[in-house]
Structures are given as structure tokens and as C-alpha cells.
Amino acid sequence: MNKFLTLFSLALLTVLPVKGEDSDSLSVCLQKGDSCMQQYNTFEALKYYQRAYELGKAVAGKQAKDTLKLPIEDLDKLPQEEADKIIDRLIAGAVKSATVPYYISAKLADCYYKRSNYFQCSELLKNTPEDSLSHESFRQLAYSYKKQDDTGSFIYWASQLVNRYPMDGEMVAGLTLAFTQTEQPQNGIACAEQYCKVDTANIEVNRALADAYFIDRQFPKATKIYERLLEQGDSTFNTLYSAGMCYTKTDSLERAYQCLKPALWLSKMQHYGAAYRLGVVCVDTKRYDEGLNYLALAIELMKPDTTVMRAITLSQGEGYYLTKKYPEAVEAWKQHLSYYPASLATYYNIANTLAYLIKDEEQAEGYYRQFLDRARQEPKPTQQLVDMMLQAEEIVKYYDNKKNKQNKRLVK
Numbered sequence: 001m002n003k004f005l006t007l008f009s010l011a012l013l014t015v016l017p018v019k020g021e022d023s024d025s026l027s028v029c030l031q032k033g034d035s036c037m038q039q040y041n042t043f044e045a046l047k048y049y050q051r052a053y054e055l056g057k058a059v060a061g062k063q064a065k066d067t068l069k070l071p072i073e074d075l076d077k078l079p080q081e082e083a084d085k086i087i088d089r090l091i092a093g094a095v096k097s098a099t100v101p102y103y104i105s106a107k108l109a110d111c112y113y114k115r116s117n118y119f120q121c122s123e124l125l126k127n128t129p130e131d132s133l134s135h136e137s138f139r140q141l142a143y144s145y146k147k148q149d150d151t152g153s154f155i156y157w158a159s160q161l162v163n164r165y166p167m168d169g170e171m172v173a174g175l176t177l178a179f180t181q182t183e184q185p186q187n188g189i190a191c192a193e194q195y196c197k198v199d200t201a202n203i204e205v206n207r208a209l210a211d212a213y214f215i216d217r218q219f220p221k222a223t224k225i226y227e228r229l230l231e232q233g234d235s236t237f238n239t240l241y242s243a244g245m246c247y248t249k250t251d252s253l254e255r256a257y258q259c260l261k262p263a264l265w266l267s268k269m270q271h272y273g274a275a276y277r278l279g280v281v282c283v284d285t286k287r288y289d290e291g292l293n294y295l296a297l298a299i300e301l302m303k304p305d306t307t308v309m310r311a312i313t314l315s316q317g318e319g320y321y322l323t324k325k326y327p328e329a330v331e332a333w334k335q336h337l338s339y340y341p342a343s344l345a346t347y348y349n350i351a352n353t354l355a356y357l358i359k360d361e362e363q364a365e366g367y368y369r370q371f372l373d374r375a376r377q378e379p380k381p382t383q384q385l386v387d388m389m390l391q392a393e394e395i396v397k398y399y400d401n402k403k404n405k406q407n408k409r410l411v412k
Contacts, residue, residue, distance in 0.1 A: 025055065026052050026055040026056060026059070026104075029048045029049070029051045029052035029055065030048070030049070030052050030104070030107065032044075032048045033045045033046075033048035033049040033052060033107060033111070034107070036048065037107075037110075037111065037114075042111055042114050042115050045111050046108075046111050046112075046115065049104075049107050049108040049111050050108065052104055052107070052108070053100055053104055053105065053108050056100040056101055056104040056105075057100050060099060060100055060101070099127075102128055102129075102132045102133075105124050105125070105128060106125075106128075106134065106137050108124060109121045109124040109125050109137065109140060109141075110136075110137075110140065112124070113140045113143075113144065116147070118143075118144035118145075118147040118148050119144075119148060121140055121141070121144045122141055122144040122145055122148070122153075125137055125140065125141040125144070126141060126157075130160060135161075135164075135165055135168075138157070138160070138161040138164070138165075139161065139168075139171065141157050142154055142157040142158040142161055142171065142174075143174075145157060146174070146178075151178055151181065151182055152182075154174075154178055155175065155178050155179065155182070158171055158174060158175040158178065159175060162175055162191065166194065166195065167195070167198065167199070169195065169199065169202040169204060169205050170204060172191060172192060172195045172202075172205055172208075173192070173202070173204040173205045173207065173208040174208075175188070175191050176188035176189075176191050176192045176205070176208035176209060176212055177208045177211065177212075179191065179212070180208070180211055180212045180215050185212040185213075185215045185216035186216060188208065188209075188212040189209065189212045189213065189216060189218075192205055192208055192209035192212065193209070196209065200228070201232070203229060203232055203234050206225050206228055206229050206232075206234075207229065207234070207238070207239065209225050210222050210225035210226050210229065210242065210246075211242065213225060214242065214245070214246055219246055219249040219250050220250060222246045223243075223246050223247065223250055223252075226239065226242060226243035226246055227243070229243070230243065230259075235262070236266075237263050237266040237267055237271075240259045240260070240262055240263035240266065241259070241260065241263040241271070241273070241274055243255075243259045244256045244257075244258075244259035244260035244263060244274075244277065244278075244281075245260075245277065247259060248277065248280075248281060253281050253284055253285050254285065256277075256281050257278070257281050257282065257285060257287075260274055260277055260278040260281060261278060263278075264278055264294070269297065270301065271301075272298055272301040272302055275294050275295075275297045275298040275301060276294075276295065276298035278291075278294045279291045279292070279293075279294030279295035279297075279298055280295075282294060283295075306339050306340075309335075309339045310336065310339045310340045313332050313333070313335040313336035313339060314332075314333075314336050314340075314346075316328075316329075316332035316335075316336075317329045317330075317332035317333040317336060317346075317349070320332055321349075321353065326353050326357045326358050327358060329353060330350055330353055330354060330358065333346050333349060333350050333353075334350065337350075342374070344371060344374055344375050344378075344385065344388075347367050347368075347370050347371035347374065348367075348368075348371050348388050348392065350367045351364050351365075351367035351368040351371060351392065351395075352364075354367060355368075355395065361399065364395075365395075365396065365399045368392045368395055368396050368399075369396060371388075371389075371392055372389060372392050372393065372396065375388070375389050375392075376389070
């Protein structure tokens with residue numbers, strides 16, 4: 001039995017902190033980390049907190065081993081090699097299950113959060129017992145998942161937080177919006193309505209509740225909340241636009257007009273939806289000239305960005321061509337010409353693809369001629385363009401000769 005006691009003692013020694021890494025140095029690391037955080041120096045603070053976390057893990061592991069009870073009598077009956085493996089597994093399990101005190105992990109998580117390392121923040125806090133989480137840590141955990149676009153986890157942790165802190169209006173609003181965005185507006189409504197039993201003046205909660213009502217097609221209720229927001233002085237684009245949309249659903253077209261017009265102006269006349277909806281409302285209220293102007297603006301705003309579409313259609317043509325999808329390449333290049341009609345190379349590429357790969361001589365001739373018409377207008381053609389023109393002229397000449405021969409046969 002003594003050999004196993006000796007073995008266990010040696011195993012404990014391998015994980016004890018080295019000299020200078022005791023609770024005092026842990027305290028020093030935390031103090032230095034706190035000092036850096038007060039200076040908004042998260043870079044240096046992170047180093048100290050990470051070191052404190054490692055020291056805390058070592059201390060927790062030592063404490064776990066100190067309380068570990070091994071079945072010495074049973075091990076004494078086993079061969080030494082087998083007993084060694086059992087001891088190693090027990091010690092490893094104790095170390096792995098040891099948890100760093102919350103006050104240490106919370107500081108490290110806070111530092112990660114302020115550095116936008118939301119993954120590491122959530123990994124630290126999600127393994128902390130919920131009863132130990134402070135309000136701030138709870139918020140950081142929930143928002144870390146939101147920042148990672150993990151809406152399901154955000155909803156879970158935000159719900160846990162709201163259960164504990166039901167008057168956290170910011171979190172109630174965020175949770176309500178998350179429910180609405182995941183097609184659960186009824187849950188969002190229930191969440192916000194519970195808060196509004198106490199406080200009806202929170203603008204952020206009211207916005208979220210109004211949107212949830214709207215998505216749930218409860219337009220009269222949504223209208224009341226939007227009116228409340230307008231009375232509170234909330235004249236942002238989103239509120240005006242949403243209110244206007246809601247009024248159109250309840251046939252309150254004059255009110256819709258009064259909301260949509262300033263909303264469009266707030267967007268600097270750049271919001272397609274506002275222009276379109278306002279145009280329809282104007283026509284329906286017999287403001288015909290005004291409505292037609294807004295509808296014309298909506299059509300203009302719908303048009304894609306010419307510069308972007310040039311690049312997209314050109315790349316599409318090249319991609320189709322290189323993968324031997326020649327008809328698709330020609331169609332993409334034709335679209336490219338609609339955005340960039342001065343592209344001589346595109347006319348030439350279309351003509352060559354039609355002539356040699358698709359064998360459509362009639363279309364090919366047309367594009368060769370369009371290429372030549374434009375290329376001949378270049379005041380200083382490059383040598384490459386000159387060579388392309390010579391080749392195109394030869395092909396057009398070939399087509400002309402071929403047509404002449406066919407015509408002579410028909411005459412005979």
C-alpha cells in the first residue's frame with residue numbers, strides 16, 4: 001500500500017505551482033490587470049489576466065487533488081502498471097473538472113469582450129454556474145453570441161438574464177427583436193408586454209414591441225405603439241417609415257403620407273421602399289404629380305450600380321467561357337455591354353465565340369460589324385486593337401464572299 005501512497009504524492013508534486021506562482025503572485029497579476037484596464041490598455045491587461053487564469057487553474061487543480069480520495073486498498077491488489085494508469089486517470093479527471101474561481105474568469109472574459117473577442121468571452125462565461133454570473137457578465141455572454149450571429153444562443157442567454165433581471169429594458173428589447181427576426185413574434189410580444197406592465201416609456205422596448213406587432217400582423221396594436229413613439233419625440237427614419245407602413249395597412253393614408261414623406265427626406269431620397277410606398281400613397285390620395293415623381297425615383301433607385309454590374313457581368317462571361325459554357329458566356333457579355341457599351345473587347349469576344357464555338361455565323365457577323373464600327377472611331381488605336389480589326393475585317397470579308405456565291409447560285 002505504501003508504494004501507491006508514495007506514487008500519489010509524487011503525482012501531486014508535478015502539478016504544484018513553481019516557486020513564485022502562489023496566491024500572492026496571482027493577486028499581483030490581477031492587480032496589474034485591473035490597473036491596465038483602468039487605463040483602457042486591454043492589450044497589457046489581457047496578458048496579466050491570462051496569467052492569473054493559469055495560476056488560478058493550477059491552484060484549483062491542486063485543491064481538487066488534495067481532496068481526491070483514491071481507493072488505496074483496491075489499488076494495492078492490482079499490478080503496479082495497471083494501478084499507475086488508474087491513478088493517472090483519476091488525477092487527470094480531477095484537474096480537468098477543477099474550475100477557476102469566477103472572479104478571475106469574469107475579469108478575463110471582460111477583457112476579451114472589450115477586445116471584441118466574443119468567442120473566447122462566451123467560452124469562458126458559458127461554463128460558469130449561472131448563479132455565479134453577475135448582471136454584467138450575463139449581458140456580455142448574451143451579447144457575445146449576438147455578435148457571433150448565433151441567434152439561438154443569444155435568445156437562450158438573454159431569456160435567462162431577463163428572468164433574473166426583468167427590468168433590463170435594453171435586454172428585453174434585444175430579446176424581443178431576436179424573437180421577431182426568427183419568426184417568433186408572439187414570443188417577442190409576450191416578452192415586451194410583460195415589461196410594459198411596469199414601464200411604457202422605454203423607447204427601445206416600444207420600438208421592438210411595435211415591430212413585433214407589425215410582423216404578427218396586429219396592425220391596430222402596432223399603430224398605437226408607433227403613435228406612442230412619435231409622441232415621445234422618436235422621429236428616426238425607422239420609426240417614421242414603420243409607422244407609415246402600418247398606417248397603409250389600416251387605410252389611414254393621410255397619416256401614412258405624413259410619416260412616409262419625412263422618412264424619405266431623412267433617407268436623403270435614397271430609400272427605395274419609402275419612395276415606392278410614398279408614391280403609391282400619393283396616387284391613392286389623388287396627389288398624382290407628386291406620386292408619379294416618387295414612383296419615378298423608386299424606379300431609379302431600383303437600378304443596380306453600373307460600376308458593380310460591369311465587373312460582375314464581365315467576370316461571369318469569363319467564368320462561363322473558361323468552363324466551356326459558351327452560350328452562357330455570350331449572354332453574360334451581352335449584359336456587360338448594356339452596362340458598358342464602349343467595351344470593344346467584349347464585342348470582339350462575343351463575335352469570336354459565336355463564330356468559332358457556337359457556329360452562329362449570322363449573329364457573329366453582326367457583332368464583328370459592331371466591333372469594327374466602334375473600333376474605327378478610335379483616334380489612337382493600339383497595335384493589339386489594329387490586329388483585332390484586321391482579323392475582324394477578314395472574317396466579315398469571308399462572310400460577304402460566301403453570301404455572294406450563294407446569291408450567284410440562286411440566280412443560275
